Amino acid sequence: MAIRIYNTLTKSKQPFDPVVPGKVQIYVCGPTVYDSCHVGHARSVVVFDVVVRYLRAMGYQVTYVRNFTDVDDKIIKRAAEVGMPALELAEKFIDEFHRDMDALNVMRADHEPRVTEHIDDIIAIVQTLIDKNAAYVGDGDVFFAVDAFADYGKLSGRKLEDMIAGSRIEINTSKRNPYDFVLWKAAKPGEPSWESPWGQGRPGWHIECSAMSRRLLGETFDIHGGGKDLIFPHHENEIAQSEAAHGKPFARYWMHNGFVNINNEKMSKSLNNFLMIKDILKAYHPETVRLFLLSNHYRSPIDFADQHLKETEKALDKIYGVIKRLDEEASIVANTDTPSNTSYWQDFCKSMDDDFNTAKGIGILFNLIKETNRLLDEDSGENADTALADLAADLLRIGNILGIMQQSWRDFFDQRTQNQMQDMTISPETIDSLVAERTAARKNKDWKRADEIRDQLQDAGIVLEDKADGTHWKVAT
Incomplete structure (x- = not known):
């Protein structure tokens, strides 16, 4: 079965057909580093970590890019509040992001570009847009002219004329159209800035990803990912400026993960219910958090609540419990290099081929565990040992894709006991x-x-x- 991906651009599942056969190029929007990483960030990072793991397991040569926005209005504002240089603040939270994601068994991306490392690339693409009359200068800022791109709105499904008719956005007299967006911002006193053909300034948010993805992946690449909140305006604007600049498709497949709710309420600043990963990891094993984040299909919302985490904790105990039994009772040593002789790995792959359905894949994992426990209970000789070895290999194969079972069962249960003993x-x-x-x-x-x-x-x-x-x-x- 060929891999099929739900493409936000076409609003349908499509067979995955990369630009270059056997190779996959992926760009995922990373965090704006002005604060600690919350569970919404973690869901996106874990989801695309699994996508990359699976594609590599299927034999694809994957180039994975996830950026850091290290200069932005939010960073500058927060830095001023705490009395720290903006770039130093960004560095602090990049380090914290890495600690959190390392704890969650997230593999580092092949490239982790920072905006401040690609100023020349950004200036170059802005100049191209000006030269093509798709952008203009106004009071030291540079704006993209949305009406210069006929397909504006094709990702989100919004029509520009309807947006303008119902517009309540603040009027900016420098703009020709209220939905024109900034590519380059004129410098303000005390802010980080760089020299450009239009004077001292810094990049707008949307242009960053277009410039960095072009530098690292080319003008057209395979998969662009991020949270659903980025569909409009960020990803819509990326498409407009990239395709206006290059005259060719930007990304072929657009993947967007669903929101994380907290106790059935949307995460929001007004509700003050952002849960930081560093705090969650004080209460739960990292693989519990990771398994929970994969327990729903990535496009569906997921509700973060202690009850759900405790249920996932028990499920992880069952997973490590069967690994312990395979070791202690049957002395089974799994070999993931040998071909699978069971249906479980094939069934897991079918679920992943269907738009990376980890929820269904986890169900298959627990069917495998149930069968393994049954054979261990029967203890019926050499044939059972062969079957158990095959099941154990599939167990680890699936675990390597999901990013769980990454420690020994002894270490896992020792850690669990130590955590539980604290109370x-x-x-x-x-x-x-x-x-x-x-x-x-x-x-x-x-x-x-x-x-x-x-x-x-x-x-x-x-x-x-x-x-x-x-x-x-x-x-x-």
Whole structure:
């Protein structure tokens, strides 16, 4: 089955046909770095991380670009508030973004361009637009003339004449049309600025991505991605200025991930409900957060709530639980280099081929886990071991695409226990002592005392498991 992608530009799923067979070029809009990374940012980054992982697993040679906007009105405003140079503030939050995304097992993009590194590229494309009468200078600013691009609105579905008729935007006397947008901003005192043919200034927001993508991927590339909030005006304007400048299609496929809601409410500054990744990771394992963000189809909204995260936490426990059983009970060593002999990997790939449907793919993963547990329960000899090895390999293949199962089961459960113990009123040393006392009581057939200890630990949130090699304990989930 060929990969099919829902293309925002055509409003339909289309077979994926890259510009150069076997190669894929992807550009995804990264953050404007004036604050910490929130869960909305993380969803976009994780979604496209999985897209890239899957395309590479399917044999494509992928060039992945995700930018940083490191000069912008918001950065300048925030820098002034905290008394820090704007570029220093941007650097601070780029470093923080990397820490957050590294924790979420996000692979670094092949290129992470910054606006300030591509000023010459931006000036060049602005000059091209002026030369083609698609842009003009007004009071030191340079504006793109939207009426010079006949297809303006083709991504968002908006018609320029309807927008103008219902316009409530602030009048700017330098503009010929209220929907003309700025390509280059004249310098203001104290702001970062660069020399240009139109005087000191800095880039507008939209032109940045057109210039950086052209430099790194060419004038036409395969996939452009980002959140749904970027469809208009940012991506609409990128198309207009790029295609007006180059006279050819900009990106062939446009992918947009859905919003993250917080407890069934839209994330917004007015509600003060932005959840920062660095805070979320204090409460939840990074792979819990990642698995949750992939649990809905990327184009659908997803509701971030503690209840949903706790359910995902239990699901991740099941995943690592089966890995533990494969190791401890069957000594299975997975080999992902061998061809798959099960239907699970093929079914997972079918779900991913259908517009990267990770929600369906995760369902297939848990069917695989259910079958693995069934075979482990049966313990039926050599044939079962062969089947288990195939299932284990598929388990890791899927995990590598989703970016989970990236640590050993021992490390995972040790970390989970340590995190859970932070809120406990009983220490691990006390638990071990009580378990040892209970073992002695059972040996002496003092069943009453053994039961008392079990109940005491259960009340403290500790579950005991009696096995052939002794009694093990874990924190109740």
